[in-house]
Amino acid sequence: MSLNRELAARFKTMATVLQLLGESGFKVNANLKVADVLDQLVEDVSTIDDATSIDGIGKGSATKIKEYIETGKMADYDALIEQIPSGLLDVLKVQGLGPKTVQRLWKEANVVDLTTLQEAIDDGRLLALPRMGQKTIDNIKDSLEFIQSSSGRTNIGVAIPIAESLVSQLSNLQGVTQCEFAGSLRRGCETIGDIDILLSTSEPETAIEYFCSMPNVTKVLVAGDTKCSVRIEEGMQCDLRVIDEEQYGAALLYFTGSKSHNVFMREVAIKQGRRLNEYGLFKDDSKDSTPPQSRGIEPIAAQCEDSIYEALNLAWTPPELREENSLDGDGIPSLITASDVKCDLHCHTTASDGTMSIEELAEEGIKRGYHTIAVTDHSQTQAQANGLSPERLVKHIKAIRNVNEQYSEITVLAGSEVDILPDGTLDYEDALLEALDIVVASPHAALKQNPDEATARLCKAIEHPNVHIIGHPTGRIIQKRAGLEPDMIQLFEAAVKHNTALELNAHSLRLDLRDWHIRSAVKHGVSIAINTDAHRPTDFEQLRFGIATARRGGLEPKSCINCFNANELSKWLNQKR
């Protein structure tokens, strides 16, 4: 784990422990924010002279960070975790159990981890506690079971089709006028905790009843007049909010989040003598705790999101940029969209481990209106993927050129996804690489290399005169494999110097580079390639996930080589020839 991530984990743990010890929520939030900031920081924090220069990190945290960098220890952290049993942190993850209750379970029922929690339920210790009834216990039992059977967050590639199916079912109900998903899914996060769906309808009861009784619902968690939550077979929680049409924009804004964006928006509102909530933006500078809409105050803006931003004198912010630290004051970038993409430069055929022939690949490209598609099968070291020997590659190049002759609508490039070997050399001789139209160099093995070796390895490939693109630079697989952790800044500088593009691999399990890599890469002036790495026709649909990640990173079409027209691309490729 990198230093930034190690530190982030420590601050997160400290926040949780502080919560359990009953410390002020503001202190807890401050620590969580430090964790968040460190998690998203591209530069190694040890290279930053004064950590307080980073927004969200104050004097106290900066001292702790410095101590950890210099000594590998953090006295305050050690002192904190000593104060509670370590297993108590897991107990806090049980849905329905918050810090207050966990503290009581610990002090009054000797619950120290998930096992003792189960024991306390079984032997009746829990039921004996005040304010602890059978229903609460049943809910805890159920959450415990869920924790044991679930892996936590769900990949966007799994969640989006489910969310879209839910939206389409609900949209068909009588009376429904608007319906869409919000939350982290709308912000394009790579994994999500739950699916949030918003809906306007003239028949709320019908919608809620339908939602709670869908065939894949395994449990109804909450069912009120305006909101209900269910757990579905796929293991996710889905929330439905029924919204008045006039307040739809305010609700969409609120339920899209992120939490920190909501806090930001509300603070802006307060400074202007207004109040923002999920029902609208209100003129209200009173200290009255009764919500303005309950006091008969009419909203200034509520029906659509942009009217609220406008009323607050803010530019409408695309959902993907509504995160902590997404914007750096340079205004809202003109984010890339899927329709800006005009080519795919990383695809496989049956020659290695794909299912499409060269012709089928070309047809798929034409279907999508691409001017160019690159055939980049695996190189010889990738034996398990049927990687091509030099002799096979020579024949393959000829076959690709033949196919290219057959099509006037699309250019089929002869390329290779050549392995970057652990020492940074490539899997084919230079002469063979020179014969290709395009070279995507990717790491596939030795992905546990230390950061220094990984940096040297990838930089060497970036500097190679025949390499156009570094494919999935870290090799991470979301929730499965951390991949390489090179010094990204060095990679970006080398990429700019040698005019080598770095790939954002669009596959929903890769999304590599990640959103915060892209943000930093863009600032450095790196050219980004967004490719699907298609092995079968349906893989082209993965482009949307790459686009979502790119947008989260603030990528504009001008920085993405897949948005070049045919001439620009050809010129760019030929710079390396």
Place this chain on the structure above:
DNA sequence: GCCGTTTTCGGCCCGACTGTTTTCAGTCG
């Protein structure tokens, strides 16, 4: 613990739902 276009002290977003209460604390998003 962090922060400052009223502030270096005194704030820090806001509402729905549940369960066990008899008026509300706790949790969640």
